[in-house]
Amino acid sequence: MGTPYPNPITPAQTQIGWIGIGLMGAAMASRLLSAGYSLTIYARTPSKALSLQSQGARLAKSPFEVAKSCDVVFTIVGHPPDVRQVILETNGVLWGLNPNGVTVDMTTNLPSLAREISSAARARDCWAVDAPVSGADVGAREGKLGIFAGGDAGVVKWLTPLFDIMGKVTYMGEAGCGQSCKIGNNIVGGVGLVGLSEGLVFAERAGLDLKQFLEAVRGGAAGSTLMELFGEKMIERDMRPGGFAEYLVKDLGMGVDVVEEEEDERVVVLPGAALSKQMYSAMVANGDGKLGIHGVISVIDRLNGNISK
Structure with missing residues (x-):
């Protein structure tokens, strides 16, 4: 079976497909268009595609139609069932890809499903890469996303010119390893935001000036990128989303709840992640699932009676 990567990726000869034009996906697709690539896109709600169409993207009627005309198809959708539907099910990407075509799933997804997609792709003489991202909407707009890639190393290297437009890719290993890295990343982020929330609420109750508090601690061991991205927004209770809180419930659940391979005894106990998942689940229960992840x-x-905030 051949590989796609003897032919280099260029705007002139590489046709790109994109499925998923939400908060993150639209910004990422826009960057590829701005770099000169031709994009064929699919959206369940066609009206959401108008902005990308104005930049030159072509709207297709199905994931199958996207894949039929493209060398590489990116997906970034909501949940694992959505990934399964747009890639594996009838009229999905793998039914339309030509031999040596590549599907790249950038959704935060189950490692086991990433491996299933990879096996299905190879059975059809195609390739699959799992490449979830970190960096929120700001990173998507500015091309500064962290990209965690799993799959064939040569295919990931071949895709690097596209990844470079969106951010910095790190190759993590075989199929599913990109997803495992993203779940670990989101455990760190989810737990960290709960800690930052508690520190700010404590400092406020203690009578400290909160911006002065941030300035004091940001240069020490407690300082972090999370603090730089979200600290002032949390002080101001600016909860506009860069990533939806409801999705972090899903992502943390992949680490806390899912037992993927019992025969390998890979189950781990994650009390901090479990507590963070409860906090984000409470956000959803409070009707705040569409707020940003810093809204925790x-x-x-x-919990401290500050309901008016």
């Missing part, structure tokens, strides 16, 4: 401070506020 609202749960700490409620």
Whole structure:
């Protein structure tokens, strides 16, 4: 079976497909268009595609139609069932890809499903890469996403010119390893935001000036990129999303709840992640699932009687 990567990726000869034009996906697709690539896109709600169409993207009627005309198809959708539907099911990407075509799933997804997609792709003489991202909408707009890639190393290297437009790719290993890295990343992020929320609520109750508090601690061991991205927004209770809180419930659940390979005894106990998942689940229960992930401070506020914030 051949490989796609003897032919280099260039705007002139590489046709790109894109499925998923939400908060992150639209910005990422826009960057590829701005770099000169031709994009064929699919959206369940066609009206959401108007902005990308104005940049030159062509709207297709199905994932199958996208794949039929493209060398590489990116997907970034909501949940594992959505990934399965657009890639594996009838009229999905793998039914339309030509031999040596590549599907790249950038959704935060189950490692086991990433491996299933990889096996299905190879059975059809195609390739699959799992490449979830970190960096929120700001990183998507500015091309500064962290990209965690799993799959064939040569295919990931071949895709690097496209990844470079969106951010920095790190090759993590075989199929599924990109997804495992992203779940670990989101455990760190989810737990970290709960800690930052508690520190801010404590500092406020202690009578400290919160911006001065951030300035004091950001240069020490407690400082972090999370603090730089979200600290002032949390002080101001600006909960506009860069990534939806409801998705972090899903992502943390992949680490806390899912037992993928019992025969390998890979189950781990993650008490901090479990607590963070409860906090984000409380956000959803409070009707705040569409707020940003830093909105978890609202749960700490409620626990301390600060409901008016």
